[in-house]
Amino acid sequence: MSRIKVQNLTIKRDGISILDNVSLSIEDGEIVTVVGPNGSGKSTLMKALIGAIEPQKGEITAKPGTIIGYVPQSLNIDPTMPMGVSRFLSLPRARPKDAIEATLARVGLSGVNTRQVSDLSGGQLQRVLLARALLRDPQLLILDEPTSGLDQPGIADFYALIASVREELGCAIVIVSHDLHVVMSASDRVICLNGHVCCHGTPEIVSAAPEYRALFGLGTHGALAIYRHEHDHHHDHDHSHDHPHEH
Amino acid sequence: MLDDFLARAALAVVGIALAAGPLGCFVVWRRMAYFGDATAHAAVLGVALALALEISIFAGVLVVALATATIVASLSGKTYASDTLLGVIAHASLALGLVAISFLPDVRLDLMSYLFGDILTVSKTDLIIIFLGAAAVLALLWWRWAYLLISTTNSDLAYASGVNPKREQLVLNLAIAIVIAVSIQVVGALLISAFLIIPAATARNLARGPETMALMATVIAAGSGLGGLWASFQIDTQTGPTIVTTSAALFVAVTALSALRRAR
Numbered sequence: 001m002s003r004i005k006v007q008n009l010t011i012k013r014d015g016i017s018i019l020d021n022v023s024l025s026i027e028d029g030e031i032v033t034v035v036g037p038n039g040s041g042k043s044t045l046m047k048a049l050i051g052a053i054e055p056q057k058g059e060i061t062a063k064p065g066t067i068i069g070y071v072p073q074s075l076n077i078d079p080t081m082p083m084g085v086s087r088f089l090s091l092p093r094a095r096p097k098d099a100i101e102a103t104l105a106r107v108g109l110s111g112v113n114t115r116q117v118s119d120l121s122g123g124q125l126q127r128v129l130l131a132r133a134l135l136r137d138p139q140l141l142i143l144d145e146p147t148s149g150l151d152q153p154g155i156a157d158f159y160a161l162i163a164s165v166r167e168e169l170g171c172a173i174v175i176v177s178h179d180l181h182v183v184m185s186a187s188d189r190v191i192c193l194n195g196h197v198c199c200h201g202t203p204e205i206v207s208a209a210p211e212y213r214a215l216f217g218l219g220t221h222g223a224l225a226i227y228r229h230e231h232d233h234h235h236d237h238d239h240s241h242d243h244p245h246e247h
Numbered sequence: 248m249l250d251d252f253l254a255r256a257a258l259a260v261v262g263i264a265l266a267a268g269p270l271g272c273f274v275v276w277r278r279m280a281y282f283g284d285a286t287a288h289a290a291v292l293g294v295a296l297a298l299a300l301e302i303s304i305f306a307g308v309l310v311v312a313l314a315t316a317t318i319v320a321s322l323s324g325k326t327y328a329s330d331t332l333l334g335v336i337a338h339a340s341l342a343l344g345l346v347a348i349s350f351l352p353d354v355r356l357d358l359m360s361y362l363f364g365d366i367l368t369v370s371k372t373d374l375i376i377i378f379l380g381a382a383a384v385l386a387l388l389w390w391r392w393a394y395l396l397i398s399t400t401n402s403d404l405a406y407a408s409g410v411n412p413k414r415e416q417l418v419l420n421l422a423i424a425i426v427i428a429v430s431i432q433v434v435g436a437l438l439i440s441a442f443l444i445i446p447a448a449t450a451r452n453l454a455r456g457p458e459t460m461a462l463m464a465t466v467i468a469a470g471s472g473l474g475g476l477w478a479s480f481q482i483d484t485q486t487g488p489t490i491v492t493t494s495a496a497l498f499v500a501v502t503a504l505s506a507l508r509r510a511r
Binding site for chain 2 (some may be wrong): 047050051052062068070072074075076078079080081082083084087088091092093114136137142195
């Protein structure tokens with residue numbers, strides 16, 4: 001049985017379909033990345049997985065007793081709200097002090113427990129949010145665009161951390177991203193989403209799929225992506241993309 | 248020596264401060280200041296309804312405040328931005344309340360006492376209602392505390408922890424309606440939200456955790472309430488406005504002092 005299974009999921013908002021008949025499943029121990037352009041329903045899918053949105057149609061079934069650790073894109077702690085890191089990690093359930101310290105050390109943030117959450121940098125906040133999810137001892141870890149505020153080395157570090165978490169806990173991990181060349185190295189499987197599942201498979205299969213190329217074009221995602229694609233595409237110029245590329 | 252009515256007034260202020268302190272923190276953290284304001288304005292309609300139906304003012308205000316809060320919370324963000332919606336509902340129900348009161352021929356009502364509060368009219372029954380209301384609000388906040396906090400930091404994080412942030416919003420709406428219903432006589436519809444917001448804003452300067460901030464807001468609310476009450480008798484001014492003026496003065500002093508301390 002899959003860790004979590006989504007069948008024929010349809011979600012509409014104000015009559016407009018955001019997700020249309022989406023089916024996918026995620027197994028224990030694998031890292032799955034969901035990519036898609038803005039407005040493709042990535043975040044909506046994650047919200048449905050954590051139970052924040054009721055689908056109009058379809059079903060989401062998790063293995064009984066599945067604990068989900070969720071890492072949101074950001075927090076909206078108002079500056080008027082004082083909140084220490086330790087206190088935040090104990091919400092809504094109190095956690096033992098040594099568990100908090102050990103988990104903070106695990107994500108490479110020893111000694112921040114007395115700091116205010118609002119004083120953390122983007123990268124530190126992302127790690128604190130990950131620590132909060134890990135304290136729940138999750139079987140399924142969901143991360144919504146975790147690297148959007150990080151620079152290149154920060155992104156690489158964060159993904160290395162995610163990979164080691166998978167090694168250690170054996171949990172299933174779902175990462176939402178629009179950042180493609182990072183996706184490539186970090187995940188077992190990529191699901192390309194644009195209201196529906198365009199294509200899915202290993203990173204290599206997805207990056208070569210015509211549906212994927214139609215969505216993202218080639219070479220818009222930094223030098224690494226250009227380099228990759230130049231090796232495996234055939235210089236026929238009738239694929240659709242809306243930018244000049246450098247041959 | 249305190250006169251009897253003065254003792255009642257002091258107890259009323261302390262009772263309201265007990266509920267308004269911690270609740271005011273959530274109003275500030277969740278940027279619900281205007282929400283509290285609008286609900287309080289709508290309460291005047293509750294006063295009119297209570298007089299027309301000859302039910303208790305407390306019940307009339309509670310029902311109207313709760314209805315307003317629920318309508319605003321469920322409609323906001325759909326067609327109109329919630330502050331537009333709040334503006335429509337707040338002022339429409341305030342105006343409607345005032346119009347409705349003038350249709351009640353037998354009622355000689357001192358409207359000012361509901362807009363600005365009249366602490367001298369607080370009776371023993373009112374005191375009981377105030378303390379029961381404050382106890383209810385404190386019990387609600389105590390029971391939901393951690394869930395309210397996590398919902399305030401991020402609603403998706405709340406969902407993922409098995410907490411429904413919409414339910415927590417309803418808890419806050421109910422608490423705000425209760426505070427407005429019990430305090431409309433003491434501080435008045437126009438100044439209730441000041442009593443919620445200013446002590447919490449003052450406490451922000453002094454606290455490094457949500458619990459300490461709530462505790463300090465309560466102490467500051469009670470302190471400025473009693474100080475304002477005392478001042479209003481010394482210099483013979485209206486009590487509600489004097490209480491709010493006192494807490495505003497305290498806010499300015501504390502904010503200035505902590506800015507100075509940070510700068511050093």
